[in-house]
Amino acid sequence: MGYRPGNSGPSTASNSLRILETVARLGTGTTAKEISDALQMAPATVYRMVNALVGDEYLVRTADLRGFALGHAISGLIAAATPPNISTAARSEIEKFRTGNRFPVHLILIQNASLKIADDDPDYPLQMKFEVMRYPHASAAGKLMLAHLDESARPFLKGPLAEVTRHTITNRSVLEKQLVEIRVAGQATEINELEEGSSCLALPVNLPNGPVQAALCLSGPSERFSAICERAEAARVTATRLAPLIF
Amino acid sequence: MLETEEAGVTDEPQLRAASVLRLGSLPGSLSWLIRECREPVCTSESWFLVSARGDRFISSRSPVEGLNRRKLSFLPVFAQAVAAVAPAGAMAVIPALVFPAFARGSAAPNLVVTFGAAMALMVLVSFCLRPMAKRMAAVSGLYSYTAKGLGQRAAITAGWSAIFGYGLVAMAGLLAVGTYADQILVNLGVGLAEPKLSMVLAIFIAMGAAWYLMVRGIQISAWFTLTMECISIGLLTVLMIVYFSLNAPAVSFDSVFAWSGDSDSLWIGIVVAVSAFVGFESAATLGGEAHKPFISVPRTLTWTPVLAGTLYLLAAISQDLALAEAPLAIMTSSTPLSDLFAQTSPLFAAVLDLGIAASWFACTIASLSALVRILFCMGREGVAPRLAGRIHAVHQTPSSAIMVVMPIVAIVPLVVIVSGASPEQGLVILFTLGAYGYLGAYLLASASLPFFLRRIGEDTYSSWILGALTPLVLGFMLWKATSVSILTGSLQAFVYAGVLLISIAYSTILKVRSPERLSSVGIYDETVDADLYRGGSN
Numbered sequence: 091m092g093y094r095p096g097n098s099g100p101s102t103a104s105n106s107l108r109i110l111e112t113v114a115r116l117g118t119g120t121t122a123k124e125i126s127d128a129l130q131m132a133p134a135t136v137y138r139m140v141n142a143l144v145g146d147e148y149l150v151r152t153a154d155l156r157g158f159a160l161g162h163a164i165s166g167l168i169a170a171a172t173p174p175n176i177s178t179a180a181r182s183e184i185e186k187f188r189t190g191n192r193f194p195v196h197l198i199l200i201q202n203a204s205l206k207i208a209d210d211d212p213d214y215p216l217q218m219k220f221e222v223m224r225y226p227h228a229s230a231a232g233k234l235m236l237a238h239l240d241e242s243a244r245p246f247l248k249g250p251l252a253e254v255t256r257h258t259i260t261n262r263s264v265l266e267k268q269l270v271e272i273r274v275a276g277q278a279t280e281i282n283e284l285e286e287g288s289s290c291l292a293l294p295v296n297l298p299n300g301p302v303q304a305a306l307c308l309s310g311p312s313e314r315f316s317a318i319c320e321r322a323e324a325a326r327v328t329a330t331r332l333a334p335l336i337f
Numbered sequence: 338m339l340e341t342e343e344a345g346v347t348d349e350p351q352l353r354a355a356s357v358l359r360l361g362s363l364p365g366s367l368s369w370l371i372r373e374c375r376e377p378v379c380t381s382e383s384w385f386l387v388s389a390r391g392d393r394f395i396s397s398r399s400p401v402e403g404l405n406r407r408k409l410s411f412l413p414v415f416a417q418a419v420a421a422v423a424p425a426g427a428m429a430v431i432p433a434l435v436f437p438a439f440a441r442g443s444a445a446p447n448l449v450v451t452f453g454a455a456m457a458l459m460v461l462v463s464f465c466l467r468p469m470a471k472r473m474a475a476v477s478g479l480y481s482y483t484a485k486g487l488g489q490r491a492a493i494t495a496g497w498s499a500i501f502g503y504g505l506v507a508m509a510g511l512l513a514v515g516t517y518a519d520q521i522l523v524n525l526g527v528g529l530a531e532p533k534l535s536m537v538l539a540i541f542i543a544m545g546a547a548w549y550l551m552v553r554g555i556q557i558s559a560w561f562t563l564t565m566e567c568i569s570i571g572l573l574t575v576l577m578i579v580y581f582s583l584n585a586p587a588v589s590f591d592s593v594f595a596w597s598g599d600s601d602s603l604w605i606g607i608v609v610a611v612s613a614f615v616g617f618e619s620a621a622t623l624g625g626e627a628h629k630p631f632i633s634v635p636r637t638l639t640w641t642p643v644l645a646g647t648l649y650l651l652a653a654i655s656q657d658l659a660l661a662e663a664p665l666a667i668m669t670s671s672t673p674l675s676d677l678f679a680q681t682s683p684l685f686a687a688v689l690d691l692g693i694a695a696s697w698f699a700c701t702i703a704s705l706s707a708l709v710r711i712l713f714c715m716g717r718e719g720v721a722p723r724l725a726g727r728i729h730a731v732h733q734t735p736s737s738a739i740m741v742v743m744p745i746v747a748i749v750p751l752v753v754i755v756s757g758a759s760p761e762q763g764l765v766i767l768f769t770l771g772a773y774g775y776l777g778a779y780l781l782a783s784a785s786l787p788f789f790l791r792r793i794g795e796d797t798y799s800s801w802i803l804g805a806l807t808p809l810v811l812g813f814m815l816w817k818a819t820s821v822s823i824l825t826g827s828l829q830a831f832v833y834a835g836v837l838l839i840s841i842a843y844s845t846i847l848k849v850r851s852p853e854r855l856s857s858v859g860i861y862d863e864t865v866d867a868d869l870y871r872g873g874s875n
Binding site: 118119121122123133134137141144145146147150151152153154155156157159160161162164165168 | 393394395396471472473485629631632635792793794795797863864867868869870
């Protein structure tokens, strides 16, 4: 018994996280006793907490009821906290598309109602990185994300729409209308909305019937926007190939 | 199986014999799975996630698969327990059953003390069951808990005891439905010349409806029963308030708290009062079907006895007051409350009867739901006919078990009515006998608590104290009630003793003749790989 009385940790919340971590570290079949020894916590406290975690299905019991394993409820936490790995195969797929293309190509991940630049074009890096992430209503990738947000995430995006350039959509109903169009067309565009003189086309990257998890963006000067749009079909083919390589 | 191959056994019959031998030492569920896997139903995708620590494993299939797994939200689970308790029906009938028992003797301890003691006892039992419900998603309640605590043989006795209890309460429920349905017609002035006919008819209708609802699924039947129960509790409360405000009897609260009994009649009174609480543990048969079983089942186990107890105490106080003034004919009637109301207004009484009948109907469904799940488990384990372990392909309910049980349960109340025996006598006998069954199962299951926890390495001092105290109190009470009932010439205790003896004999035969079947006792809804992080769906 490695338990020292009076050392049952700082708080219930952090203790439960430490218990989860211990089970993850010690592996399937870790017993309450092993957790109690590893964390120097009172056995009764550990029993109470593991049962609470089992109740919420963060932990599950093995068939003999003695041991614990990580339950499906932490899948949500882990999936949200860890970005998908952009494999070499995925990067070379993007690279192949770039070589057949005169316009900069970026891959932007859409996760938990936020954007993350996963693969920036090495030759023409994104100029407005901060703005892309901060003002989703002003960029093609951002609008693609907004268009596919589920209902539960929508309330978080209330508030006034900032005017990044003169062309940024600041009227919510106009934006809502455009989001519907984006869902129908399966692609999002942005012309002078994030940066004067620059425009972008974003295509969704998703598994068949899966949620949109990334945007493949083709950007370029606004006067060349029609030329960018001509590349849409090729980009869509790449996006379809990319999805199974990433997710 | 791997073990036997390593031992160099290659011959097929020999392998089979060796694996059967080996099964005896495996945990019940594993031996179940291995046995199932030998049969062609098992596909190649079955696998175990075996821990590096001993025989801890997680399989891809649950031994009770086929049930509609993890779908039921908290309310239906709670509804199952509340309906099985049938507070509205019990409020109306059981104090009355306790009352004449006292009325016959000169000295009667009062209802409040009796119900208070019964409530305390049931809360104690719920404290014992809770820790187990938090750790195991049982599909057969007390039976599963006992199997993991006191072992397989004790579990068979507990299981039979519980089946006996659920079965008799379901029968009593049907009988009460018949009695009250007839009473409704009488109060409305449309009573048939032959009351037997209307009772038999009501029982047939109730049986058919119960059958349909149970096969359709616990989701529907639970909602139905909860609605019924809420309506009838509401009705009863409103009617009682109205009655008291209309009659404004010269209420003297002295009688409510007066102590005038001897302890012997108190014990038998408590047993009858306990039968008003039994059924609260039936939520523990929904472990496999409940959405978050480790939260909803323990919560239900904790709160149902408290809620029911509060209602009973209120009902006991008000009935004590109302019936104290009532003529003896009403006091000794099987439907005293409605007779009391009938004095004021027959329509009142009819509405009240409807509520009570609905409550008993819900109780029948809930008790049978619990019963068939135990039988289903036994069928899967092989200690009951395999047929009982089948699941309805569409509704995912243990429909075969329902089909086996339903006619048996319906025949008894029908026989009581057709034979011309008094329904109130029938009710008293069925309830008290049923209470024996429940108490026996409670005793074994609460004694299981410390052993259950020790088996999984989580026992605490408090669990040993609780696990010793509760069975002792239950046992003492059973002993007292049994001796009193034997002294009064009742055969009930012998009937229950007979059930116990048969179950012990059966488990002994199993141990000798087919130990592998006995060893598979104790299946429950195990963790499957879909419950794991990155399991199944991911």
